[in-house]
Amino acid sequence: MKRALLLTAAFGCAHPSADGPLDSSPTLATAPSPELQVAYPSRNALWADPAQHDFSDNPGLLDRILESPHGYFRFINRRFAQAVCRRFREHIASMPTVNLHGDTHLEQYAVTSAYQGLVDFDDATTGPPVLDLMRIGVSIHLTARERGWTRHRTAFFESVLDGYAAALERPDAPPPVPAVAKALEAKGQRSQRDFLDGSTKLMEPLDPVQEQALRKTLGPAMARLAKRHPGHEPDFFAIKRVGGFGLGIGSALSEKYLVRIEGDSKAPLDDVILEVKELKDLSEVNCVDGPDRIDPIRVLAVRSRIATEAEPFLGHARMGDRAFWIHGWDRGYRELDVSDDMASPEELAELLYAIGFQLGRGHPQQIASPRDDELREDLEEWVRAHRGKLHQEVERLEDQVYRAWQAFSERVTES
Numbered sequence: 408m409k410r411a412l413l414l415t416a417a418f419g420c421a422h423p424s425a426d427g428p429l430d431s432s433p434t435l436a437t438a439p440s441p442e443l444q445v446a447y448p449s450r451n452a453l454w455a456d457p458a459q460h461d462f463s464d465n466p467g468l469l470d471r472i473l474e475s476p477h478g479y480f481r482f483i484n485r486r487f488a489q490a491v492c493r494r495f496r497e498h499i500a501s502m503p504t505v506n507l508h509g510d511t512h513l514e515q516y517a518v519t520s521a522y523q524g525l526v527d528f529d530d531a532t533t534g535p536p537v538l539d540l541m542r543i544g545v546s547i548h549l550t551a552r553e554r555g556w557t558r559h560r561t562a563f564f565e566s567v568l569d570g571y572a573a574a575l576e577r578p579d580a581p582p583p584v585p586a587v588a589k590a591l592e593a594k595g596q597r598s599q600r601d602f603l604d605g606s607t608k609l610m611e612p613l614d615p616v617q618e619q620a621l622r623k624t625l626g627p628a629m630a631r632l633a634k635r636h637p638g639h640e641p642d643f644f645a646i647k648r649v650g651g652f653g654l655g656i657g658s659a660l661s662e663k664y665l666v667r668i669e670g671d672s673k674a675p676l677d678d679v680i681l682e683v684k685e686l687k688d689l690s691e692v693n694c695v696d697g698p699d700r701i702d703p704i705r706v707l708a709v710r711s712r713i714a715t716e717a718e719p720f721l722g723h724a725r726m727g728d729r730a731f732w733i734h735g736w737d738r739g740y741r742e743l744d745v746s747d748d749m750a751s752p753e754e755l756a757e758l759l760y761a762i763g764f765q766l767g768r769g770h771p772q773q774i775a776s777p778r779d780d781e782l783r784e785d786l787e788e789w790v791r792a793h794r795g796k797l798h799q800e801v802e803r804l805e806d807q808v809y810r811a812w813q814a815f816s817e818r819v820t821e822s
Contacts, residue, residue, distance in 0.1 A: 492694035505770035512546035517742035531709035534695035544801035570763025595741030602738035610650025713769030
C-alpha cells in the first residue's frame with residue numbers, strides 16, 4: 408500500500424502527454440553531448456545496415472523492426488550491449504559481477520499460469536549489472552516516447568532503481584505483482600485444445616535429414632528431463648512431432664524448434680509443447696564473462712536464479728559444437744505489448760518497480776554464495792553512487808537508438 412501511495416503522489420498530478428521531467432526527478436543535462444552531434448549513421452555504433460541482413464525468409468521480422476523504434480531496439484540486442492560495454496569501459500572493472508538476464512526490455516515481461524516476470528533468457532550470462540539496467544532503461548524511454556509519456560521517463564527509470572534497491576535490502580520479501588500482470592493473465596486464458604492446435608500450427612516442416620538429426624540430438628536431453636522428473640509416466644517425454652519456427656525479433660534469426668511430447672497419457676490433450684533454442688555466442692559483447700563460450704548450463708543457471716518460479720521442463724541439448732536450451736510452453740502465456748497493454752503512467756511505474764525488484768533479487772542470487780549478503784551491500788552502494796550517471800547514459804543511448812532506427816528505416820525505403 409505504501410508503494411501505491413508513493414506512485415500516486417509521483418504521477419497523480421502529471422498530464423501524461425506533456426513533455427519534460429517531473430519536478431521530483433533528477434535533473435539531466437539538456438544539451439546533447441558532442442558524440443551525439445556527429446554525422447549519422449557513420450559514427451553511430453547502434454546503426455544496423457539493413458543491406459547486411461537477409462530478411463527474405465522472414466519478411467515479418469523486417470515489418471516489426473520498421474514498425475517502431477522499440478522493435479528495432481529488440482533487433483540490435485547484442486550491438487546495444489557492446490555499446491554499453493564501451494560507454495562504461497572505465498568503470499566495468501570496479502562493478503560487482505552479477506547474474507544477467509542479458510536482454511531486459513519491457514516486452515520480455517510476461518505471465519504464465521504460475522509465473523509473472525522476465526522471460527526469454529537467450530543471452531543470460533554473468534557480468535556487470537549496468538548491462539541489464541541500461542537495457543531496461545532505454546526500453547522505458549522508447550516506450551515513453553511511443554506512448555506520449557516522456558514527461559515521466561526519468562521517474563519511470565527511478566521506479567526500476569527503487570525496486571532494485573528494495574530487493575537488495577529485503578531479498579526474502581514477496582515479489583510485487585503489478586496490476587498489468589493480472590490484466591495480462593486474463594487476456595492469456597485459452598483452452599488446452601486451442602493452445603495445442605495453435606502451437607502445432609507454428610511448427611514449420613523439416614526435411615527428413617534435419618528432423619532425424621534433431622530427434623537424435625534431443626534423445627539424451629529427453630532422458631535427462633525424465634530423470635529430473637521421476638513422477639511422470641515413462642513415455643511422458645516421448646517425442647510425437649517436431650518443427651521449426653521463427654517468432655521473436657531479437658532471436659528471430661536464431662535456430663529454434665518446437666517439440667510436441669506425449670505428456671501424462673496418450674490422450675492428445677495431455678500433450679506438452681517444448682521450445683528448443685540455439686545458443687549464440689556473446690563474443691560481440693566483450694564485458695561479460697566468457698563471451699565466446701557456448702554454455703547452455705549458463706543459461707539454465709542464470710534463469711533459475713533470476714526467474715521468480717522454477718521452470719518444470721528446463722533442459723539443454725548439444726549437437727557437435729552447437730548447444731540449445733529447452734523450456735516448456737504454457738497455455739496461459741501472455742507477454743506485454745508496450746503499445747497498448749498499459750492504460751496509464753501509474754500502471755507502467757508499478758510494473759517497472761516489479762521488474763526492478765526481480766533484477767535486484769536475481770542479480771546477486773547464489774552467484775557469490777555463501778557471500779551473497781556482501782554482494783548485495785556492494786550493489787546497494789554502487790546504485791547509490793551512480794544513479795545520476797545511469798540516468799544520463801540511458802537518455803543518451805535512447806537518443807542514439809531512435810536515430811539509428813530512423814536511419815535504418817530510411818535506408819530500407821531508399822532500397
